[in-house]
Amino acid sequence: MELLFDNIDEPGLHTLDVYRARGGWDMAARALAMAPEDVLGELQASGVRGRGGAGFAMGTKAGFLPKGEGDKFLVCNADESEPGTFKDRELMQKNPHLLLEGIVVAAHAVQANNAFIYIRGEYDYVADILDASLTEAKAAGLIGELNCWVHRGAGAYICGEETALLDSLEGKRGNPRLKPPFPAVQGLYQGPTLINNVETLMNAPIIMRMGGAEYAKIGTERSTGTKIVSVSGCVQRPGNYEVTLGTPTREIIYDLAGGPPEGTDVKFFFPGGSSAPVLPGTDEYLDVPYDFDALQEAGSMLGSGAIIVVDTSVPVLDVALKTAKFYRHESCGKCTPCREGTNWTVKMLERIETGQATPMDLDIMASVCDNIIGHCLCVLGDAMAMPIGSMIKHFRAEFEEHMDRAQLAATEMSRGPHAGPYDSVDPVGEATAELV
């Protein structure tokens, strides 16, 4: 079933004329004619959950905003930086007006008078398309009184975290804030703020068209609707696929994305971006339905809906090191457990790689991860600790084997290229030669 990807490659869809010809902007008009509470009611009835990572029900979150007059803000989170995720890029590039319509609908539901689209700086060409569409929509009087702008970031993963995004939008360094107060009460410029992901907002006009109750029938009971899943890594046909929530994960990886290359198998996969704990490629995990609750029960999360597949030819240590280095680079440095923990995890993984590690290191690493989780203002540290922890849990044997092998190789190297077998050399002599 395709809702968001329905004929999305229609030529010229990014222009107002083509979008209107397929009934676009009608839903915004219908929503504006309704009372805000009724629009909010439809969103709540749909049960649509946030597509950005946390999976919080959109209608419920919008309901937290205080009612009545006053400056309220709607922020669209288009800072899609989660490794493996690229759904918003495709959606915004091909159907920018659907996002703008969604913003108008959602802004009316919560009575917001300012709306900002915070798009990551790297998506410059997508932002150009959005800017052009916004100009078109403003000229046609579709945005109304709403003060709506596209705001470009400048490259920081942490700005995808909602409170860091708000700081960045206020023109500061993107450091997360303490919660509570939640943004719904005190957000942008200390005003009530609703923050939603691009895909969530794009669902709003679709919900208005179908009716909330009808939309809720798609998918499973607690994960309604469709989801764009970004499949990447070791698969034959990487890309964005729209699936109904609850589709078995195996179907997405094998039937849609073509499965891993010939001669290899799925070793493990990240079910929801690099922040989600990995799941091994066994039947038990491949048959898990792809929805919010089932993945949580399986010990992972749906996150941003990005499946990164790793096949059997790749050492788990390489992936762990890449993941940890990414979070070390992107940690904003505000909270000590995250800033130091990510750094030490990278150092310990490098020790394992170069053969300097002892078997104790894996346990120390696990304890470092334990000390990060839940001890910071935001979940960036947790987002590193969880996948690394799950890799150690599922592939401990491989880590240990690598440790032994690297240790042996390191010893061989220190004995020089022409060294014979152990019994024919004088270890003490060699060692002193090295020191001199």
Place this chain on the structure above:
Amino acid sequence: MSLSEPDVDRGGRAQGRLAALVRRYEHGSRVPGWDEAADLDKDPAVVPDPATTPVPEGLSGLFEDYMGRYPDRRSASIPCLRAAQRHHGWLSPTAIEQVAASMALTPGYLIAVATFYDMFEHAPVGPHTIYVCTNISCSLRGADKLYEAMLDAAGDDIAFNIRSFECLGACDIAPMASVNGVYVGPMTLEEAPTLVKQLRDGAEPLPDKQLRRRPIARTWWASGERPTGEPAGGRGAEGQTAANNEGEE
């Protein structure tokens, strides 16, 4: 203080040559060391006087436009810094001063903001910026080798600013690169020299590999031949962006 040897450890080799034009302190870094006493007699830099800080015509108009968009003008600091960087090539002290004067903020505040974000350049760089994604998905498909190949292809040409970057959000075309903001991929190692040549000649980078021309995955993989027609939502937008003052370079 004297100019020192180019540093090759800061990403691109060519970048190092340009960066060397910025003075170094005696301990080798371009910023004062943590143990170096601050000059306590010197006042911190204040907001530059707009009367004595000339701002180029086009740039000041942009700054005004950005500041007018938000309830608090300070929100415009990132857009303004971006505009200044585009105009000057990097965030030179002059660039920072111009933004500071226009926004009535101290240079220190702006530098603190700018150093947080990856896309701001704090040393002179060449006009061609190439980000090679070396994150998980891309590296599973050989991005690290591609990064090396790009560095080799550019050699010591100071026109190229080649950086390895975190996930650029285009894992479907891994391994990929963002060439002056244009996403191209999946790139082969042989295409690295081609790309460098195209940029030197002023041609479009790898036209048949641009992401904008790709339909959604289901269509793309179902069709045997690779469509290379008009990019979806691409070309038409460029002319109209002038109104928003964020057109392409």
